[in-house]
Amino acid sequence: MTGKLLVLLMLCSLSWSCASELPIDDPSEGRWKQIILKDAPPRRDLLLACEYAISQAGYPKGSTDALRGTVFSDWEVRLQPFRNKGMRYKAIFRIFEDEGKDETSVRSRVIAERNIEGDDTLDSSAAEWEAVGDDMGQSRVLMQFLSSQLFLRDS
Amino acid sequence: MVKDWQYSKRNQKCDDCDYSFTDGEDVFSLLRMIDGDLQRADLCRACFDSRDEAADVVYWRTTQHESRQSLRLDFDMLLALLEKLLDDPRDDRKDLSYLLSLLLVRHRKLRLERVQVKGQQEIMLLRKTRTKKTFAVESREMTDERRAELSKQLTELVDPTRESPI
Numbered sequence: 001m002t003g004k005l006l007v008l009l010m011l012c013s014l015s016w017s018c019a020s021e022l023p024i025d026d027p028s029e030g031r032w033k034q035i036i037l038k039d040a041p042p043r044r045d046l047l048l049a050c051e052y053a054i055s056q057a058g059y060p061k062g063s064t065d066a067l068r069g070t071v072f073s074d075w076e077v078r079l080q081p082f083r084n085k086g087m088r089y090k091a092i093f094r095i096f097e098d099e100g101k102d103e104t105s106v107r108s109r110v111i112a113e114r115n116i117e118g119d120d121t122l123d124s125s126a127a128e129w130e131a132v133g134d135d136m137g138q139s140r141v142l143m144q145f146l147s148s149q150l151f152l153r154d155s
Numbered sequence: 156m157v158k159d160w161q162y163s164k165r166n167q168k169c170d171d172c173d174y175s176f177t178d179g180e181d182v183f184s185l186l187r188m189i190d191g192d193l194q195r196a197d198l199c200r201a202c203f204d205s206r207d208e209a210a211d212v213v214y215w216r217t218t219q220h221e222s223r224q225s226l227r228l229d230f231d232m233l234l235a236l237l238e239k240l241l242d243d244p245r246d247d248r249k250d251l252s253y254l255l256s257l258l259l260v261r262h263r264k265l266r267l268e269r270v271q272v273k274g275q276q277e278i279m280l281l282r283k284t285r286t287k288k289t290f291a292v293e294s295r296e297m298t299d300e301r302r303a304e305l306s307k308q309l310t311e312l313v314d315p316t317r318e319s320p321i
Contacts, residue, residue: 038299056260057267140270144279144294148257152306 031134032094032107033143037150040104043095046150047071050093050106053145057138059091069095079115079122086115086127089135091142106146110138167219171202176219185214186236191247191301193308212248213239230264234283237290253295254305256281265290 040046047064050071055061059073073091080086090111097104113129120126168175176182176199183203187194187210198206203214213236233255240252256279259265265281268289272278277294297305 039303137269140272140277141267144257144267144270145260148261151254151302152258152261152309 031136031139032109033136033139034105034107035143035147035150037104037106038102040097041150043069043097046095046104046106049146049149050095053142053149054091054093056145056148057091057142059089062090069097077124077127079124079127081121083118083121084114084116086117086121087132088113088115088127088129089138091138093142093146106143108139108142108146110135110142112138168197169199169202170196171198171206174199174202178219180219182217182219183214184217186212188212188247188251191304193251193305212236212243212251230259230262233259234264237292241290241292249293250295250297250301251305251309252292253297254302254309256290256292258309270294 041049043066047066047069051061051064054071054073059076062072062074064071071093075088075090077088078086092109092111094107095104096107112132112135114132115121115127116130117123117126117128176197181200183198183200185196185198185203185206187196187206189210193212237252237255237259240248240255243249256265260267260281264284266284268280268282270277270279271291279292279294281290281292282288283290
């Protein structure tokens with residue numbers, strides 16, 4: 001009985017962790033900016049370039065999943081004294097390799113959320129975040145930072 | 156021939172007529188685009204005066220000194236080059252200015268502030284680090300081959316390991 005309960009608990013926690021993960025598996029979801037590389041560097045170098053682009057664009061260091069080919073920044077928080085004005089942003093890169101076509105695509109997006117907390121607007125621990133969709137402008141900037149890493153190798 | 160060119164090194168001979176420069180003589184150095192390739196040339200006065208000006212990207216006058224090291228294209232010069240290129244509407248100049256601006260972003264000489272979209276075009280709005288001077292550079296779509304070639308030429312342009320005493 002206890003064993004069954006444990007399995008149930010594990011399944012619950014697994015499904016919760018999947019649900020709380022950002023929706024990156026479906027490239028049609030969200031507003032991705034994309035570049036296609038015919039002569040891409042090795043995956044490890046590509047991931048490093050993505051990490052560096054995120055850093056150059058001013059986002060805090062997040063996490064990299066080499067297996068899934070994803071690079072996340074941490075949240076870049078910009079609190080404001082007025083309700084609904086504080087924002088936070090997370091930058092994401094995703095690498096897709098198409099071995100059939102011998103090309104690699106790199107997609108970027110920047111997720112934005114707004115602080116809807118009414119009182120402690122300048123306290124990040126009290127903030128309540130609400131998704132407001134992607135920031136395409138920042139996503140384009142992010143991709144140009146990556147281009148500066150990839151298009152000018154060895155310079 | 157272009158692929159073997161070392162841009163930051165100045166020759167002791169005129170590139171167009173093989174005339175040997177003498178110590179203290181004026182030399183006209185220039186970057187020019189010929190058939191889409193970026194080249195550096197050092198010319199004597201006669202060849203400089205009779206050159207095809209349409210191919211010029213930027214030029215400067217210098218003096219031949221046998222003991223002095225060649226002029227290095229530093230980042231200030233590349234910024235000046237970018238400024239000059241942005242006035243030129245030709246496609247090959249636009250390609251070069253896009254890659255040059257990415258190079259300057261990479262080396263933190265320019266700060267990428269934002270990207271504007273005008274129709275199908277993306278325009279990068281850049282600011283020179285620690286100044287208010289701004290640049291608007293068109294983001295260009297290029298074939299991988301074209302990008303690799305221009306990128307290689309730019310790399311050679313700024314690579315100090317390719318610089319050697321004259």
